[in-house]
Amino acid sequence: MNAIQIYGGKRLMGQTRIQGSKNAVLPILAATLLIDGTCEIENCPDIGDVRHMIRLLESMCCKVERIGQTVKVYTNQLAHCDMPSDSVCVMRSSIMLLGALLARIGSVSMQYPGGCVIGSRPIDLHLQGLRKMGVTIEEREDGFYAETTELTGAFHRLPFVSVGATENLLLAAVLAKGETVIENAAREPEISALCDFLTKAGADIEGAGTSRLIIRGVKSLHPIAYRVPADRIVAGTYLAACLCSGGEIFLQEAPCTQMQSVIQAAEKMGAKFAESEEGLLVICKDRRKALSKLQTDSYPGFPTDLQSAFLTAMTVAEGRSVMEETIFENRFRIVPELRKMGAHIQVKKNLVVVDGTECLQGAVIQAEELRGGAALVMAGAVAEGVTIVTNRHFIERGYEDICFDLQKLGIRCQKIDYPVIDT
Ligand code: UD1
Numbered sequence: 301m302n303a304i305q306i307y308g309g310k311r312l313m314g315q316t317r318i319q320g321s322k323n324a325v326l327p328i329l330a331a332t333l334l335i336d337g338t339c340e341i342e343n344c345p346d347i348g349d350v351r352h353m354i355r356l357l358e359s360m361c362c363k364v365e366r367i368g369q370t371v372k373v374y375t376n377q378l379a380h381c382d383m384p385s386d387s388v389c390v391m392r393s394s395i396m397l398l399g400a401l402l403a404r405i406g407s408v409s410m411q412y413p414g415g416c417v418i419g420s421r422p423i424d425l426h427l428q429g430l431r432k433m434g435v436t437i438e439e440r441e442d443g444f445y446a447e448t449t450e451l452t453g454a455f456h457r458l459p460f461v462s463v464g465a466t467e468n469l470l471l472a473a474v475l476a477k478g479e480t481v482i483e484n485a486a487r488e489p490e491i492s493a494l495c496d497f498l499t500k501a502g503a504d505i506e507g508a509g510t511s512r513l514i515i516r517g518v519k520s521l522h523p524i525a526y527r528v529p530a531d532r533i534v535a536g537t538y539l540a541a542c543l544c545s546g547g548e549i550f551l552q553e554a555p556c557t558q559m560q561s562v563i564q565a566a567e568k569m570g571a572k573f574a575e576s577e578e579g580l581l582v583i584c585k586d587r588r589k590a591l592s593k594l595q596t597d598s599y600p601g602f603p604t605d606l607q608s609a610f611l612t613a614m615t616v617a618e619g620r621s622v623m624e625e626t627i628f629e630n631r632f633r634i635v636p637e638l639r640k641m642g643a644h645i646q647v648k649k650n651l652v653v654v655d656g657t658e659c660l661q662g663a664v665i666q667a668e669e670l671r672g673g674a675a676l677v678m679a680g681a682v683a684e685g686v687t688i689v690t691n692r693h694f695i696e697r698g699y700e701d702i703c704f705d706l707q708k709l710g711i712r713c714q715k716i717d718y719p720v721i722d723t
Pocket of ligand 1: 323392421422423424425426427460461462463464465486488597598599603604605627628
């Protein structure tokens, strides 16, 4: 079984460069399908989910070439083909292909998307929105067939904030006939990046970064080169590692302006920061203080993707902390693993109450999903002794090389194959 072995108990010291953003690049790769020609995506992280997205693009006869950190997508041969179901089912972002493919080739047959096991993750908002834009959708038990003769602009008011539905409707709208309005749109920086990419390619979008997007359909888009912004969630994960273990680290290229809710939460726990264009300096000297309440929310609130990492920091903070998860109903899956390491945590529906302890103990623990898995590695870094986090592949869906990054921050850790012993 693939795993990560961490020798914990050391303060962090050093610097590392933050990779390109997973949540920005996946919809942008889907958006290249809207463009006839060759797009160059720079600063494209080499992570599991990007490899799956590339495989999906290739299954539609796109040619995709990686040269270092740049991925070139040639879409001129785009054709209707069966998508490999393992890549569709492994990640939620495969649903992004729906809006783009309907715009380019008018029909799509696909299985329901997968992703981390953090909640029910329905796609009803995506499908309802597309129906309003002239798409006929037949649902089956394991997937659906969607078809349109012409996408038409429509008015959408999302009943609650959804990152995925906002992105999908945006992708469907840029080449649709007429005007589309998306109210109560998600305001995540990754949506602004998608708007930026599309606008540079010739789309007409007003309100990027706000909760009201107005998209006026254009006839076609043109090929461009685009640089993917740095990953605020990866930067936040290493910030949380410093909160856990103490020390002083510099996160090169960390997108500080997108990280304000995270920085504020960490400041309340006692961390100090220096923000600059070059990145983020994080200093944690004394033992961290508990946080009476931290609640996840859509942007600009505290991101659900950093809930597990901060929960881990709370386990070693002084006093009682409370974390409330408001986006997904099943996102406390790391709690049993943290308990094995000596953490004191009680779960009450979507709240967890954490009584901080001086130190965690190394253990063999299991990652079950991407962000929770990374948080367990952070727990290993603060724990006394050796920790083994199994199922490394979940973490590799979103982190290019977490061991390399942590080594640069002064933590001894390595990738290993952990033997599974039959009993
Ligand atoms: C969500 C997070 C995003 C995070 C990603 C991966 C928010 C608002 N979204 O994005 O920050 O990076 O997970 O962890 O923080 N929903 C429906 N029907 C739909 C679509 C969504 O009921 O058709 C519900 C979901 O179950 C969830 C909420 O809406 O409770 C937000 O989901 P959404 O933002 O769409 O999820 P992701 O795009 O995966």
